[in-house]
Amino acid sequence: MRHLTETIILENNAVAKNIFRMTLKCPEISRSAQPGQFVNIYFSDQIHIFPRPFSIAGATDEILNLIYRVVGVQTSQMAGWKIGQTVKILGPLGNQFTVDASVDNHVLIGGGVGVAPLIFLADKILQGGIEPQFFLGVKNRDEMPDGKFFRQLQDFHASSDDGSIGFHGTVVDNFLSHLPGIKKSVAIYACGPEKMNAALAQLAGERRYDCQISFERLMACGLGLCQGCTVKKNSTDAEAGYLLVCKDGPVFHSDRVMFND
Amino acid sequence: MIDLTTQIGLKLQLKNPVLTASGTFGYGDELADLIDLNRFGGIVTKSLTLHPRAGNPSPRITETTAGMINSIGLANIGVDAFIEQKSELLSHLPGKVIVNIAGRTEDEYADTLKKLESQEWIAGYEMNVSCPNVREGGIEFGAKPEILNHIVGRIRDLTNRFLMIKLSPNVTDIRVLAEVCQKRSADAVSMINTVYGAAIDIKTRKPLVNTVIGGLSGPAIKPIAVANIYKTHRAVDIPIVGIGGISCGADVVEFLLAGASAVELGTVNFFNLNAVAEILEFLEEYCVAQGIGVVTELVGKVKV
Numbered sequence: 117m118r119h120l121t122e123t124i125i126l127e128n129n130a131v132a133k134n135i136f137r138m139t140l141k142c143p144e145i146s147r148s149a150q151p152g153q154f155v156n157i158y159f160s161d162q163i164h165i166f167p168r169p170f171s172i173a174g175a176t177d178e179i180l181n182l183i184y185r186v187v188g189v190q191t192s193q194m195a196g197w198k199i200g201q202t203v204k205i206l207g208p209l210g211n212q213f214t215v216d217a218s219v220d221n222h223v224l225i226g227g228g229v230g231v232a233p234l235i236f237l238a239d240k241i242l243q244g245g246i247e248p249q250f251f252l253g254v255k256n257r258d259e260m261p262d263g264k265f266f267r268q269l270q271d272f273h274a275s276s277d278d279g280s281i282g283f284h285g286t287v288v289d290n291f292l293s294h295l296p297g298i299k300k301s302v303a304i305y306a307c308g309p310e311k312m313n314a315a316l317a318q319l320a321g322e323r324r325y326d327c328q329i330s331f332e333r334l335m336a337c338g339l340g341l342c343q344g345c346t347v348k349k350n351s352t353d354a355e356a357g358y359l360l361v362c363k364d365g366p367v368f369h370s371d372r373v374m375f376n377d
Numbered sequence: 378m379i380d381l382t383t384q385i386g387l388k389l390q391l392k393n394p395v396l397t398a399s400g401t402f403g404y405g406d407e408l409a410d411l412i413d414l415n416r417f418g419g420i421v422t423k424s425l426t427l428h429p430r431a432g433n434p435s436p437r438i439t440e441t442t443a444g445m446i447n448s449i450g451l452a453n454i455g456v457d458a459f460i461e462q463k464s465e466l467l468s469h470l471p472g473k474v475i476v477n478i479a480g481r482t483e484d485e486y487a488d489t490l491k492k493l494e495s496q497e498w499i500a501g502y503e504m505n506v507s508c509p510n511v512r513e514g515g516i517e518f519g520a521k522p523e524i525l526n527h528i529v530g531r532i533r534d535l536t537n538r539f540l541m542i543k544l545s546p547n548v549t550d551i552r553v554l555a556e557v558c559q560k561r562s563a564d565a566v567s568m569i570n571t572v573y574g575a576a577i578d579i580k581t582r583k584p585l586v587n588t589v590i591g592g593l594s595g596p597a598i599k600p601i602a603v604a605n606i607y608k609t610h611r612a613v614d615i616p617i618v619g620i621g622g623i624s625c626g627a628d629v630v631e632f633l634l635a636g637a638s639a640v641e642l643g644t645v646n647f648f649n650l651n652a653v654a655e656i657l658e659f660l661e662e663y664c665v666a667q668g669i670g671v672v673t674e675l676v677g678k679v680k681v
């Protein structure tokens with residue numbers, strides 16, 4: 117059930133360079149939130165009119181966590197929001213990652229702030245008594261979120277483009293370097309830049325891994341009203357049409373969609 | 378209690394003057410859990426075409442100062458699927474349902490309408506002759522008086538229901554087109570559809586919507602809407618339904634004063650889900666403060 121509510125900020129701190137974590141008291145949303153789903157944040161400003169979508173990075177009873185990178189107008193505003201301030205928010209929106217417990221290896225692969233929904237997913241998988249493998253790639257050491265997010269993960273692998281932390285290279289290359297040790301069936305859950313997503317989709321296709329990817333698109337509504345947030349269906353039929361990231365997604369199986377529309 | 382009942386021409390009575398704008402509210406069923414649909418005087422559906430349309434490739438939207446540009450390209454499920462899937466919910470709404478129709482050819486408009494005529498619950502039609510985002514159909518029917526004359530005449534002969542023609546501001550003189558609609562016995566005109574607009578990413582040098590030029594909507598276009606409504610109201614006798622950039626109750630009053638009999642809410646649905654409730658509250662308060670008992674008394678009452 118979706119709710120539009122005014123929530124209160126409990127925490128809003130930097131966890132890496134330009135990356136913040138916001139904790140909100142929001143039982144209406146947190147109690148039904150699932151990994152992969154997102155929320156809309158609304159702003160009173162009529163200059164930049166779109167609400168902004170953010171993945172749910174954690175939900176426990178009354179508390180909702182978001183992890184966001186400051187990239188523009190509204191995220192800069194958000195970084196200045198104070199504890200106790202209210203925020204207008206709608207959620208949970210969109211679909212969710214599905215976890216098939218019969219798979220042997222659950223591999224979570226995040227690029228940059230794409231880590232957000234995967235932290236929530238890792239929590240859920242751990243609660244189910246399964247130890248997931250977690251790969252996170254960042255540009256450099258400064259952008260690596262605080263270690264406390266990953267402390268409970270036994271199988272965590274960092275990488276950076278410049279080698280300043282963890283494996284030197286892309287997150288996909290880091291995953292590939294671990295593949296020889298990974299036996300039996302694999303399910304990939306990913307969220308990151310389009311290039312990373314496309315590379316993973318190709319890899320998953322070649323090796324027949326189940327691969328779910330959380331997409332990002334510019335959104336005007338987040339609710340299926342504007343038809344603006346499309347991703348092309350994977351089909352040889354030229355008229356195959358589109359899926360909506362906000363409503364049909366944001367999580368799609370990598371073989372259902374195209375990566376260069 | 379203020380009387381918000383609004384009569385649009387002879388055939389359409391609304392419990393209040395606030396409708397949804399086509400393409401910004403799905404088929405009326407997307408928000409049933411979040412907004413009380415009964416608050417609206419009526420719902421106007423997404424443009425329907427004879428066959429389903431996938432719409433344009435991405436990017437389809439971009440945010441611009443106080444607005445947005447879209448190039449959706451009339452993506453819709455097609456009239457048959459609409460009747461099959463949406464009748465159940467829509468036929469039970471207490472508010473009126475206006476179905477917006479579009480087409481590539483005159484025949485397509487006519488065939489779409491003929492199919493809809495079988496549905497008793499439909500209160501009337503809004504004919505989209507003003508979409509800027511499709512190669513064929515759309516605005517070419519609404520830009521030339523002779524062509525508009527022909528298509529409105531043809532559609533008028535096919536239905537006795539309320540028929541409203543949605544006009545574009547991207548023309549030299551919107552009044553000429555409204556006069557054509559009046560002559561052809563349309564019950565009303567609605568205006569404005571989106572305004573031509575474009576935006577370019579200076580880093581990649583690429584256009585921010587796929588068709589380069591798309592349709593601008595949102596608060597940025599409100600003054601353009603008010604100007605078009607004002608001058609059309611002086612030129613024709615048929616009622617005008619005002620659209621364009623409305624975001625609050627004060628905006629609605631402004632539209633009524635300029636000459637609109639009712640209004641449609643578009644882009645605001647994307648950024649304020651409480652808009653209709655806030656607007657109705659404002660209308661009540663404004664009328665009380667102005668000593669007006671019936672909201673229709675405001676129509677065209679700008680003091681010039």
Ligand SMILES: Cc1cc2nc3c(=O)[nH]c(=O)nc-3n(C[C@H](O)[C@H](O)[C@H](O)COP(=O)(O)OP(=O)(O)OC[C@H]3O[C@@H](n4cnc5c(N)ncnc54)[C@H](O)[C@@H]3O)c2cc1C
Nearest residue numbers: 168169170171183184185187188189190191232332333334
């Ligand atoms: C389903 C979903 C989940 C998301 N989850 C997160 C999250 O957990 N953490 C996080 O930091 N960000 C997330 N994002 C992206 C986030 O919504 C944007 O970064 C934010 O809207 C930027 O707002 P702004 O006003 O600061 O930037 P703007 O000033 O609007 O834009 C700055 C730059 O970012 C680009 N941009 C803006 N919005 C998007 C978008 N939706 N997708 C891609 N590029 C965009 C613009 O084109 C521009 O280049 C998510 C997006 C989606 C669609």
Ligand SMILES: Cc1cc2nc3c(=O)[nH]c(=O)nc-3n(C[C@H](O)[C@H](O)[C@H](O)COP(=O)(O)O)c2cc1C
Nearest residue numbers: 398399400424447505569570594595621622643644
């Ligand atoms: C995303 C989007 C899709 C639209 N689709 C349609 C449509 O299918 N048919 C139509 O007649 N108008 C369509 N419109 C135009 C609106 O109905 C309205 O005329 C216009 O947006 C101006 O009003 P606003 O500023 O309140 O949004 C669309 C507008 C937007 C923003």
Ligand code: FES
Nearest residue numbers: 338340342343362
């Ligand atoms: S953002 Fe409007 S339909 Fe997805």
